[in-house]
Amino acid sequence: MPELDGMALLAKVREFTPLLPVIIITGHGNMESVIEAMRLGATDFMTKPIRLKELELILEKLAEQKEGGNLQKTFPFHGTVRKYMNARQPHVSFISKSSRSKNMKKMMKQAVLAKCDSILITGETGTGKETVAREIHSMDKDSNGPFVIVSCPALSESQIDGEFFGKLEGSAHATRYRAGCFEASNNGTLVLDEVCDLTPTSQGKLLSVLETRKIRKHGNEQEIDLNVRIIATTNKPIQERVEQKVFREDLYYRLNVFHINVPPLRERKEDIIPLVHHYLKTFSETRNIEVAGISDGAKRLLLKYHFPGNIRELRNVIEGAAILALGKVIRPEHLKIHVVELTGEEGIDDDSIDPGVEAERKLIIDALERSRWNRRKAAEFLGIPYSTLRFKISKLGL
Incomplete structure (x- = not known):
């Protein structure tokens, strides 16, 4: 390809359809390219000339995984801001062999049983905060709603209203309404990933939603009642941010109804x-x-x-x-x-x-x-x- 090589194309595909099975076929395969392809999310890797029997076996295995429900359903990514998942979509289970992890699992169950609708999850980068949020969502057998993740660092001032409350998209000839994250996650779970990175304007609007549990969607004065579990995650010392007047104290208390700290793997x-x-x-x-x-x-x-x-x-x-x-x-x-x-x-x-x-x-x-x-x-x-x-x-x- 004149503009993109196979690896660059794979990276682009993963941005928009992260769970789509992709088989890389190349004429110059080596160990470095195999490792790079697998790290980028390739389902399998083949070198030319193509051996049809090998390709057939790979496709058969993918078909079996799809029939057995092992291939995850792909939902659209909207830029780098929002990610959707199916309510009962297979996910990485929370491994709880250590006493610290078992205690976390117990806290998750308590939050679900208490119908807690505001949860704060803290922990270092890479500790599995999103996995904990997903586990909480999956534990709630009464909820068949969506699981939506919003990347707070990716939210710019110009995107706030559209991402929170919805907007019209398209050209002058064809437009469609795109629901905001609160409406899209209604009757399910909304994860605000890295909530400390919200701008002051975003923090104020989030606080208003948490206080009223209502929103007005774009172009409509009628309020919508929200039934959504809001989980905020952060790897930053949020209390220090409050003391430094970087993060709103009233918003912190609204989010910190139930706090789960995910300890680092070394502990x-x-x-x-x-x-x-x-x-x-x-x-x-x-x-x-x-x-x-x-x-x-x-x-x-x-x-x-x-x-x-x-x-x-x-x-x-x-x-x-x-x-x-x-x-x-x-x-x-x-x-x-x-x-x-x-x-x-x-x-x-x-x-x-x-x-x-x-x-x-x-x-x-x-x-x-x-x-x-x-x-x-x-x-x-x-x-x-x-x-x-x-x-x-x-x-x-x-």
Whole structure:
């Protein structure tokens, strides 16, 4: 293609139809292009010349997934502002093996049972705040309504009224009414993602809706009663924003009727391995990325890692490792992470994993054995400098 290559086109397709199955066919496939295609969301990857039997098998699997309901229904994206999902659409289940996660699950159930219509979810980037919101929506068996997500950072001053209360779209010859996010999510759930980034004007209009639970849609003076659960999420210290007069205090109290804080992954390490198995199963079922399992050494390396990007980073790490493993067992060398905890430069969660000498010894011996006692390769596996590994080997008497 003269203007777009296949990867650029795939990225564009994903902007507008993020769940549409896409098979990449190329004449110059290599491992880098396979990884890039899978990261961009390709369903499968084929190289020319096309083997019709292989293509037929891929299409048959996609057809089976569609018939079984495993292919998600795609709803329109409106620019980068709004995303729609089906009320009972399959989603990433909330994994709750750690005590912190189990407590969160309990709080979600309490919010649903109490019919709480204003919930604030806080937590670092990538902790799974949207997953928590989706889980709350799915727990409510009385609600068959839509699940709508609005990206607050993407809302400009000129878009506020249209996104909140609706607008007419089209040309002079043909126009249609597009409902605002409150009307579109009525009898369901509206998620205001990164609510701290709302402009002052947006904050005032949101407060008015929360106080009255009514809206006037575009071009109509008649008020509409709202029956919608509003979930606000943020990765910023919202109370500090209130103190700094950046975020309205009255709006904060309206949103913070029920507060759920999603802890970072480093504080709930018991969830890491269950999440890994969940992602591997998902990749196998929806992306045809098959692996034979994950080694104990790779698991230990994951448990040692700090995961500053939280669950989102874990998913990306496992996706890349699964692609590199090529149907084999995922080993430490497939995990593109830099474990600095072994150097003593960063702390480790003492409650979740034993950072003692024996645990360190086992991890280093495992890396040395896998590299056939090539210390430089072992240092690469562990993600630490070669000089640090030499010091550790000497200190441990290996």
